[in-house]
Amino acid sequence: MLSWSNFVSQFFNGLASGALLALISSGLTIIYGTLGVLNLAHGAMFMLGGYAGLVAFQATGSFLIAVIAGSLFLVVFGVVFEFLIIRRFYSRPPEDQLLVTFGVGMVLVELVRWGFGSLSFTVPPPSWAAGVSHLSFMFYPTYRIVVLGIAAAALAVLYFVLYRTRLGMIVRAGIEDSTMVGMLGINVDRVFMLVFGIGAMAAGFAGIVNAPVVSLTPDMGEAILVQTFVVVVIGGVGSFPGAILGGLIAGEILSITSMFDPAYSEVMLFAAMTLVLLLRPQGLLGLPSRE
Amino acid sequence: MSVQKFVRPSRRTLLQAGGALAAAAAMPRLAFADDQPPIGTWPAGSQGDAITIGITVPRTGTYAAQGEDELKGYQLAVDHLNGGHELMRAISPKTKKGVLGKEVKYVVADSAAKPNQAVQEQGKFISDNKVVLMTGSTSSAVAVALNHFAQREHVLYVTGISGSNDTTGKDCVRYGFRQNFYGQTAAAALGPVLIKVFGKNRKAAYMTPDYTYGHTVTKAMNDYLTSHGGWTMVTNQVSPLGAPDYSNYVTNIGNSDAEFLINVNWGHDAVLSTQQAKQFGLLNKMKLIIPYQIPFLAKELGADTTQGVYAATDFWWTLEDRYPLAKLFVDTFQAKYGYRPEWGAENAYMSFALWADGVERAGTFYPPAVIKALEAGHHNDSVVGDVYFRAADHQLVRPVIIVRGKAPKDMKNPEDFWEVLEVVPGAGLMQAPDAFGCKLGDYT
Numbered sequence: 001m002l003s004w005s006n007f008v009s010q011f012f013n014g015l016a017s018g019a020l021l022a023l024i025s026s027g028l029t030i031i032y033g034t035l036g037v038l039n040l041a042h043g044a045m046f047m048l049g050g051y052a053g054l055v056a057f058q059a060t061g062s063f064l065i066a067v068i069a070g071s072l073f074l075v076v077f078g079v080v081f082e083f084l085i086i087r088r089f090y091s092r093p094p095e096d097q098l099l100v101t102f103g104v105g106m107v108l109v110e111l112v113r114w115g116f117g118s119l120s121f122t123v124p125p126p127s128w129a130a131g132v133s134h135l136s137f138m139f140y141p142t143y144r145i146v147v148l149g150i151a152a153a154a155l156a157v158l159y160f161v162l163y164r165t166r167l168g169m170i171v172r173a174g175i176e177d178s179t180m181v182g183m184l185g186i187n188v189d190r191v192f193m194l195v196f197g198i199g200a201m202a203a204g205f206a207g208i209v210n211a212p213v214v215s216l217t218p219d220m221g222e223a224i225l226v227q228t229f230v231v232v233v234i235g236g237v238g239s240f241p242g243a244i245l246g247g248l249i250a251g252e253i254l255s256i257t258s259m260f261d262p263a264y265s266e267v268m269l270f271a272a273m274t275l276v277l278l279l280r281p282q283g284l285l286g287l288p289s290r291e
Numbered sequence: 292m293s294v295q296k297f298v299r300p301s302r303r304t305l306l307q308a309g310g311a312l313a314a315a316a317a318m319p320r321l322a323f324a325d326d327q328p329p330i331g332t333w334p335a336g337s338q339g340d341a342i343t344i345g346i347t348v349p350r351t352g353t354y355a356a357q358g359e360d361e362l363k364g365y366q367l368a369v370d371h372l373n374g375g376h377e378l379m380r381a382i383s384p385k386t387k388k389g390v391l392g393k394e395v396k397y398v399v400a401d402s403a404a405k406p407n408q409a410v411q412e413q414g415k416f417i418s419d420n421k422v423v424l425m426t427g428s429t430s431s432a433v434a435v436a437l438n439h440f441a442q443r444e445h446v447l448y449v450t451g452i453s454g455s456n457d458t459t460g461k462d463c464v465r466y467g468f469r470q471n472f473y474g475q476t477a478a479a480a481l482g483p484v485l486i487k488v489f490g491k492n493r494k495a496a497y498m499t500p501d502y503t504y505g506h507t508v509t510k511a512m513n514d515y516l517t518s519h520g521g522w523t524m525v526t527n528q529v530s531p532l533g534a535p536d537y538s539n540y541v542t543n544i545g546n547s548d549a550e551f552l553i554n555v556n557w558g559h560d561a562v563l564s565t566q567q568a569k570q571f572g573l574l575n576k577m578k579l580i581i582p583y584q585i586p587f588l589a590k591e592l593g594a595d596t597t598q599g600v601y602a603a604t605d606f607w608w609t610l611e612d613r614y615p616l617a618k619l620f621v622d623t624f625q626a627k628y629g630y631r632p633e634w635g636a637e638n639a640y641m642s643f644a645l646w647a648d649g650v651e652r653a654g655t656f657y658p659p660a661v662i663k664a665l666e667a668g669h670h671n672d673s674v675v676g677d678v679y680f681r682a683a684d685h686q687l688v689r690p691v692i693i694v695r696g697k698a699p700k701d702m703k704n705p706e707d708f709w710e711v712l713e714v715v716p717g718a719g720l721m722q723a724p725d726a727f728g729c730k731l732g733d734y735t
Contacts, residue, residue, distance in 0.1 A: 003546060005546055006542070006543065006546035009542050009545070009546055010539060010542055010543070013538050013539055013542045014539070016538075017536055017538050017539070109351070113351075113355070117356070117359075118350075118355035118356040118358075118359060119356045119587055119590070119591055120356075120559055120562055120563075120591050122566070122591075132570070132571065132572035132575075138542070138545060138546065139545060139571060139572040140571070141570040141571055141572075143570075144538070144570070213536075213567075213570070214535070214536070214563055214566075214567075215559070215562055215563055215566055215591065217353075217355075217559050218351075218355075219351055219352050219353065219355065219533075219559075220535065222352075222533070223533050223534065223535040224535050227535065254536075254539055255538075255539040255542070258528070258539040258540060258542075258543055259543065261529075262528045262529050262530060262539070262540055262543065263501055263529035263530075265530075265539060266531055266534075
């Protein structure tokens with residue numbers, strides 16, 4: 001399928017799907033970068049955001065309310081999850097953190113399966129974003145173009161919060177030395193709870209924004225979790241700009257490789273990750289001190 | 292002289308010999324089996340009042356919905372075996388209650404459509420429960436793995452859903468049997484319909500899941516359409532099982548000059564890939580074809596997407612108008628589970644019924660005797676009419692059903708998604724038994 005028009009189409013598609021991957025990965029990297037917890041429940045939280053939005057959509061018929069509900073539900077979930085479980089694991093070994101988040105992820109998936117079954121659900125895009133747009137080089141779903149904008153805007157907001165506000169400053173200071181931040185009289189526990197809530201919200205927001213692109217199933221987070229890990233490893237574990245760069249690179253690798261041989265798309269993604277780990281273990285935008 | 296003696300027996304001798312022969316014929320396999328050393332889980336698994344079947348179906352992952360439907364078919368079959376239901380007795384006439392008078396129990400585990408997980412779980416069932424039969428798969432990768440596992444362990448296996456040519460082809464085994472249709476028969480049944488309706492020399496894009504089922508079904512379809520109709524494969528988009536996004540694959544197809552999208556993906560992968568093909572406007576400019584129909588696909592996509600789509604399938608519930616047993620099956624299934632069965636449930640039910648019939652005819656659970664009973668070419672009535680196992684590759688000879696998606700306005704009830712166009716007899720669709728390299732292996 002090598003042709004100029006297909007290359008342009010795939011490049012654009014890589015950009016759009018990469019932005020979505022960046023958005024999904026941002027929550028993972030915010031939580032890891034700040035709290036040092038590799039949250040294996042991230043895929044399940046992404047799925048949960050989709051289902052929470054679905055319930056709101058079914059009740060109201062409004063996509064906007066669905067997005068707000070999906071995001072808010074995950075903020076609340078994230079805060080409660082952190083308060084009840086995660087904070088007891090900050091000082092425990094990383095393998096304990098992996099096990100507990102993996103376990104919570106499984107419980108979430110099975111709870112949703114118990115409540116909704118395994119058949120998929122669809123959330124339609126808002127009517128103004130439905131249909132197909134004719135770009136000069138290809139037809140492209142209008143909603144995916146909108147998602148590109150939504151993802152860019154959401155990432156910009158997150159960037160602003162993390163790099164241009166007092167909260168962001170505390171968070172970034174907490175990343176470097178949480179003990180010191182605590183000694184300065186800042187309630188680190190509360191900040192960490194908030195950070196986990198923001199990370200969860202990013203997952204939930206991505207889940208419901210992504211819902212019209214896919215169809216919701218309880219297992220949808222599993223494959224996404226793998227891809228988001230690749231994204232954060234490429235971009236730099238714990239680096240927010242790294243997640244954006246990693247997402248875009250991953251999107252382009254998946255799209256461009258598929259032009260040559262679609263069976264190798266995912267293989268190339270992992271090959272790229274391996275290459276980054278070999279040449280720059282901390283990731284493209286990661287700092288060596290952050291492991 | 293002595294020869295003359297033997298060719299002139301007295302009438303009394305003849306009667307005695309005839310009586311002895313008749314008695315031997317009445318239970319020859321029982322006597323044969325009782326003399327055998329233990330094999331697999333025999334006789335340990337069938338010495339009590341009950342026997343156990345090990346079921347591994349995907350209850351998580353991309354094939355989870357189909358796995359649950361399959362499981363319900365197994366459960367209904369077990370109920371019907373233990374209760375001696377008339378449907379079960381119509382398929383397996385010697386069945387009274389249970390199998391050989393023993394209550395049937397089952398144990399279930401999630402395979403997640405992963406071969407290693409399925410083999411592990413069945414291994415536990417063999418050691419802990421002494422299962423006399425293994426079943427379940429909604430992925431041919433699992434079916435092929437369990438085939439070889441069954442042969443190694445000498446425990447019978449009837450496949451669940453498995454569409455790969457390999458299952459009763461190069462990966463066939465003496466201990467494995469398959470009820471359902473597969474790539475070759477799907478292509479041979481659907482191909483002529485497509486060429487008749489759409490003509491020759493057309494261009495098709497394929498979407499193929501990257502494992503044995505996908506590759507063999509795509510090859511079978513493409514081989515048939517190319518050799519009989521001059522169709523061309525303009526692109527083949529191979530994707531991993533459970534891909535989270537198909538946008539890059541459908542972009543490639545959108546940039547091809549395909550007139551048909553032949554989607555071989557299965558389970559939720561089929562739902563997602565079709566949905567995204569529609570989002571990208573592909574279904575406005577090319578016609579969708581589903582060579583290997585997917586349970587619940589139409590329900591999940593909606594009839595506005597599946598209307599006019601041609602597909603091959605194992606069973607569709609409106610066959611109740613043609614076959615009395617189909618009606619009995621649909622009615623009893625619906626009464627128990629609240630919806631009309633999809634073909635995964637039908638395949639599951641039929642697989643158990645045919646196995647039970649084989650055991651009843653063998654008169655023993657001794658696996659080689661059961662295998663020989665199933666290989667005997669015995670014809671059974673079924674929910675799709677007369678069927679029998681082919682001895683040389685253990686594939687059931689059964690019709691393939693060609694369906695076309697109904698428009699929403701033509702649906703008579705919320706589950707009336709497909710119109711049955713043809714019931715194509717199976718024997719003429721099948722390849723020669725050795726064409727795909729089947730070598731069954733030993734009985735013991």
